[in-house]
Amino acid sequence: MRQKRLGGLFAAAVFLLCAVMTGTYLIAGYGAYLDSDMASELALASHLAEEGKLISGTWVYSTEVRVLSTQLIFTPLMALFPHDWRLVRTLGCLILQGILAASAYFCGRALGADKKFSLLFAGLTAHNEKNEVVPGLAEDWSFDEKTCTYTFSLRDGLTFHDGEPLTSADVKFTLEAILDEQNGSEIVSNYTDIAEIRCPDALTVEIRLTQPNAAFPDYMTIGILPEHLLAGKDLATCAFNQNPVGAGPYRLEDWDMGQSITMERFDNYYGGQPQIEQVIFVIVPDSDARAMQLEAGEIDMAQITPKSAAQLADSEEIRVYRMETADYRAIAYNFANPYFERHPELPNILSYAIDREAIISGVLLGQGEAAYSPLQKSAYNNADIEHFTYDPEKAERLLVEAGWSKGADGYYEKDGERLGFTIAAMADDQVRVDMAAMCASQLQQIGADVSAETRQSLDWAGQEACIIGWGSPFDPDDHTYKVFTTGAGDNYTSYSNAAIDQILAAARHTEDAAEREKLYLEFQDKLTTHLPYTFIAYVDADYAMKANIHGITEDTVLGHHGVGVFWNIAQWSIA
Numbered sequence: 001m002r003q004k005r006l007g008g009l010f011a012a013a014v015f016l017l018c019a020v021m022t023g024t025y026l027i028a029g030y031g032a033y034l035d036s037d038m039a040s041e042l043a044l045a046s047h048l049a050e051e052g053k054l055i056s057g058t059w060v061y062s063t064e065v066r067v068l069s070t071q072l073i074f075t076p077l078m079a080l081f082p083h084d085w086r087l088v089r090t091l092g093c094l095i096l097q098g099i100l101a102a103s104a105y106f107c108g109r110a111l112g113a114d115k116k117f118s119l120l121f122a123g124l125t126a127h128n129e130k131n132e133v134v135p136g137l138a139e140d141w142s143f144d145e146k147t148c149t150y151t152f153s154l155r156d157g158l159t160f161h162d163g164e165p166l167t168s169a170d171v172k173f174t175l176e177a178i179l180d181e182q183n184g185s186e187i188v189s190n191y192t193d194i195a196e197i198r199c200p201d202a203l204t205v206e207i208r209l210t211q212p213n214a215a216f217p218d219y220m221t222i223g224i225l226p227e228h229l230l231a232g233k234d235l236a237t238c239a240f241n242q243n244p245v246g247a248g249p250y251r252l253e254d255w256d257m258g259q260s261i262t263m264e265r266f267d268n269y270y271g272g273q274p275q276i277e278q279v280i281f282v283i284v285p286d287s288d289a290r291a292m293q294l295e296a297g298e299i300d301m302a303q304i305t306p307k308s309a310a311q312l313a314d315s316e317e318i319r320v321y322r323m324e325t326a327d328y329r330a331i332a333y334n335f336a337n338p339y340f341e342r343h344p345e346l347p348n349i350l351s352y353a354i355d356r357e358a359i360i361s362g363v364l365l366g367q368g369e370a371a372y373s374p375l376q377k378s379a380y381n382n383a384d385i386e387h388f389t390y391d392p393e394k395a396e397r398l399l400v401e402a403g404w405s406k407g408a409d410g411y412y413e414k415d416g417e418r419l420g421f422t423i424a425a426m427a428d429d430q431v432r433v434d435m436a437a438m439c440a441s442q443l444q445q446i447g448a449d450v451s452a453e454t455r456q457s458l459d460w461a462g463q464e465a466c467i468i469g470w471g472s473p474f475d476p477d478d479h480t481y482k483v484f485t486t487g488a489g490d491n492y493t494s495y496s497n498a499a500i501d502q503i504l505a506a507a508r509h510t511e512d513a514a515e516r517e518k519l520y521l522e523f524q525d526k527l528t529t530h531l532p533y534t535f536i537a538y539v540d541a542d543y544a545m546k547a548n549i550h551g552i553t554e555d556t557v558l559g560h561h562g563v564g565v566f567w568n569i570a571q572w573s574i575a
Contacts, residue, residue, distance in 0.1 A: 119248050119249055119250040119263060119279070119566060119569060120161075120223070120244055120246040120248045120250065120251070120252065120263075121223025121224065121225075121244075121246035121247065121248045122136055122137050122223060122224065122246065122247045122248045122249075122269075122270065123136050123137060123220055123221040123222050123223055123224060124136055124137050124138040124141070124152050124154070124171065124205075124220040124221075124224070125138065125141075125217050125218070125220045125221050126221055126567075127221060127474065127564075127567060128567075129553045129555070129556050129567070129568070130556075131473040131474055131556070131557060131564075133217045133218050133221070133475075136220075136221065136270070137154055137155060137158055137166065137224060137247065137270055138152040138153055138154055138155070138220075139153055139154070139155045140152075140153050141153065141217065141220075143511075145212070145511070147208060148208060148209045148210070148211060148212055149206055149207065149208040149209070150206070150207045150209070150216060150217070150220075151204065151205070151206050151207075152171070152204070152205050152206075152207070152220070153203060153204055154166070154167070154168060154171075154202075154203040154204070154205070155203075155270050156203065157268075158247060158268075158270060159247070159268050160226045160245050160246065160247050161245045161246060161247065161251035161252070161266055162226070162229075162245050164226065164228055165202070166224060166226070166247050167199075167202040167203070168199035168200075168201070168202055168203060168204055168205040169199055169202070169227055170224050170225065170226060170227045171197075171199075171205045171224055172197045172199055172205060173225060173227035173230070173231065174222065174223075174224050174225045175191060175194060175197055175207070176197065177225065177230075177235065178191050178222070179191055179192075179194065183235055186489060186490070187219075187222075187482075187489070188489060189481065189482045189485075189488050189489045189490075190215070190219045190477075190478075190482065191219065193209040193210050193211055193213045193216070194207060194208075194209060194210075195208045195209060195210045196208040211509050212509050212510065212511050213477075213508055213509060214475070214477070214507075214508060214509070214510060214511055214516060215475040215476075215477035215478065215481075215508060218474050218475040218477075218478065219475075219478075223246055223247075223248070224246070224247060225246075226245050226246075229245060242255070243255075247266075247269070247270070248266065248269070249265065249266055249269045249271065249274045249569060249570040250263035250264065250265055250266055250274065250279055250569075251263060251264055251265075251266045253278070258283065259282070259283060260280055260281060260282045260283065261280070261281045262278065262279075262280050262281075263278065263279045263280070263281070264277065264278055265277050265278070269570060271570050272570060272571075273570075274569065274570040274571075274572075275570070275571065275572060275573045275574075276569070276572055276573065276574060279569070282299055284299070284302070285428075287303075287304055287305045287308065288305075288308065290302040290303070290304055290308075291304050291305075291308035291311070291312065291544070294312070294318060294544055294545075294546075295312070295315075295318070300545060300546045300549060301543065301544070301545035301546070301549065302543070302544055302545075303541060303542065303543050303562055304320075304542050304543070304544050305542065306364060306365040306366075306367045306540075306542060307365065308542070308544070309322065309367075309542040309544065310365070312544050316547070317546065317547055318544050318545065318546060318547060319544070319545055319546075319547045320542060320543070320544045321542070321543045321544070321545075321552060321554045322367065322540050322541075322542055322554075323540060323541045323542075323543060323554055323556070323557075323558050323562065323565070324377070324538075324540060324555075324557050324558070325377070325471070325473075325538065325539060325540060325541050325557060325558040325559065325560075325562055326377035326378070326471040326472055326473040326538070326557055326558070326559060326560075327469060327470070327471040327538065327539055327541075327558070327559060327560045327561060327562065328371045328374065328376070328469070328470060328471045328535060328536070328537065328538045328539070329371070329431070329432065329435055329467060329468070329469055329536045329537055329538075329539060330371065330467070330468050330469075330470070330533035330534055330535045330536050331347075331350075331354075331423060331439055331465055331466075331467060331468075331533060331534040331536065332465060332466050332467070332468035332492070332493050332532070332533050333346070333347050333464075333465050333493060333532070333533070333534075334460070334461075334463055334464055334465060334466075334493050334494065335493055335494045335495055335496065335532075336461065336493075336494035337462075337463070337464050339421060339464055340464070342417070343414070344530070345398075345402045346419075347530075347531040347532070347533070347534060348388075348398075348528075348529075348530070348531050349395055349398040349399055349402065350395060350443060350448065350534060351388035351531060351534040351535075352388055352389075352390065352391045352392065352394045352395040352398070353390075353392050353395040353442055353443055353445070353446045353448070354388075354390065354439055354442055354443075354534055354536060355390045355442055356370040356371070356390065356536055356537055357370060357390070358438070358442075359435055359438050359439070359536060359537060360537050362434075362438060363431060363434045363435055363438060364431070364537060364539060364540070367539070367540040367542070368537040368538055368539045368540055369537060369538045370387075370536075370537055370538075371535035371536055371537050371538050372385065372386070372387040372388060372535055373385060373524045373527070373535065374470070374471065374479060374480060374483070374484075374524075374527075374535075375476055375480070375520060375523075375524055376538065377471065377473060377538060377557055378473070378476055378520075380476045380516075380517055380520040380521065381524075382520070382521040382524040382525060384525075385524050385525050385527075385528050386528040388528075388531075388534070388535075392442075392445065392446050395446050396446050396447065399412050399419070399446075399447075402414075403415075404419060406447050410447055411447050411448070411449045412447045412448065418449055419447065419448045419449060420448060420449030420450055420451075421450055421464040421465055422450070422451050422452070422453050422463070422464050422465065423436045423439055423440055423450060423451070423452050423453070423464075423465045423466060423467060424436070424452075424453050424454075424455050424458060424459075424463050424464075424465065424466040424467070425452065425453070425454055425455070425466065425467045426454075426455065426456075426457075426458065426467075427454045427455060427456055429469075431539065432467040432469070433452075433454050435467050435536060436452035436453075436454075436466075436467045437452045439452070439467075439534075439536070440452040460492045460493075467536075468492075468493075468533065469560060469561070470483065470560060471538070471559065471560055472559050472560065473557040473558065473559055473564070474559070476507070476520050477504075477507065477508050480504055480507075480520075480523065481504045481505075481507075481508055484497070484500055484504065484527070484532060485500070485501050485504055485505070486498075486501050493532060493533075495532040497526070497527075497530050497532075499526050500523065500526060500527065500530075503519055503522055503523045503526060504523060506519050507519040507520055507523065541558050541561075541562025541565075543562070543565055548574055548575045549572065549573075549574055549575075550572065550573050550574075550575060551568060551569070551571050551572030551573055552565060552572070553567075553568060
């Protein structure tokens with residue numbers, strides 16, 4: 001059996017590994033040492049223990065699960081064993097196994113995050129090369145307008161990887177798991193219109209909605225979970241998180257914690273037997289290392305940086321694919337922060353002070369496109385809206401009109417408050433780090449005291465602004481309703497616009513294609529009057545692979561972080 005190593009930090013590998021990598025890998029491989037990430041965790045734990053608190057009043061940190069574990073696990077352990085960080089680390093990581101499995105794997109992935117590129121799971125519907133919704137596990141479906149009910153007809157003979165039949169009951173179980181508040185699914189807002197789920201027989205599932213949802217067939221690409229393995233189980237801690245079973249083109253064969261994941265083809269896959277027998281995902285976080293391993297023949301495929309892509313462009317043995325994505329970068333402003341509550345006019349004004357072409361040239365090495373809308377890479381794009389093209393003089397003029405005046409130090413101020421804030425960027429994403437630095441420098445040039453700050457994690461509630469990444473090539477509801485609707489699950493910046501709420505709700509709930517298009521055009525125009533972000537650029541994705549691997553569809557528009565390249569992996573071949 002020929003093994004082909006598809007290397008790189010692909011999201012398909014990440015979603016399987018991140019659940020337990022922090023615990024088991026560190027204990028097994030580095031039990032006697034302290035890595036930089038864990039050092040910050042334990043340093044904070046020690047600080048909190050000294051303060052006698054679980055939440056520090058002097059140290060700003062994220063509320064994501066990773067750092068929450070520091071508060072609730074490492075802090076009491078550090079208090080118990082103040083002089084033995086190795087013991088604290090070991091015990092803490094062991095406890096984290098269940099918690100991280102729940103948050104990082106099951107809730108974040110099995111319940112829908114990055115569902116569109118999963119090799120392990122399959123949904124009732126799927127996406128084709130053009131990102132259109134097509135039949136998946138369901139051979140067809142229909143919609144009854146009178147009862148507002150979708151009826152999906154499953155293919156006959158479907159099974160999970162363990163050989164057990166996949167039926168309508170599994171579909172019902174999956175949707176109910178998403179809707180269950182205890183599971184904390186990040187995509188629950190996509191399914192809140194569900195009023196009732198019925199299973200007339202094993203091959204038929206009827207889903208009645210409270211009101212029409214035009215994007216619902218798109219959301220049924222969600223991977224179907226096996227009820228027989230999960231019913232009655234604690235989804236946070238059950239063994240399924242370390243041994244997932246789905247109905248996708250590949251099944252889990254071996255999991256070498258922190259090193260690699262081996263997948264074997266699933267012969268009963270509904271889309272036909274995959275041509276490549278085995279796929280091995282190797283964890284190589286460093287992008288330069290991925291390129292070197294690719295050249296050395298140690299891996300066969302990797303997502304690489306523009307710099308590495310240029311270096312490999314002339315190789316006869318390696319083919320480089322520069323692929324368009326719907327993944328944009330932007331400055332996201334925290335409207336819950338008192339500063340932007342006082343100055344809501346700033347996002348629009350400062351958007352004229354960002355030289356997008358300079359950022360694309362300097363940071364992306366030309367591999368990107370200036371951004372002006374979240375739907376720019378969509379059939380619903382409104383190209384006639386305000387683009388906020390670079391115009392620093394206009395930015396300064398608008399500041400003056402809004403009551404700001406430039407002081408002797410060269411910075412604008414208003415009501416005794418200086419124009420200035422911090423743009424945060426995640427340390428593990430060099431593109432975002434560089435973008436934050438360039439944006440800060442450009443804003444400094446017009447008299448805004450803006451700085452860039454690199455962070456290990458983002459504090460959504462406490463930060464002023466950050467470089468955000470988002471975007472989807474699928475139904476426009478996918479990354480608008482839950483991102484820009486007041487109080488929605490992925491509205492991290494507390495953006496609120498009543499007009500936007502109304503438009504997005506109407507677009508979701510109408511089945512009329514012409515009316516939906518009109519509403520999304522209006523949405524984009526209305527967004528320019530009260531910007532949630534300063535849109536910067538859409539980024540391309542570079543994939544490099546051995547020339548003897550065939551099947552990648554280079555014209556497919558990829559999603560966030562360049563995911564989606566594996567949509568048709570069952571048809572890939574090795575010459």
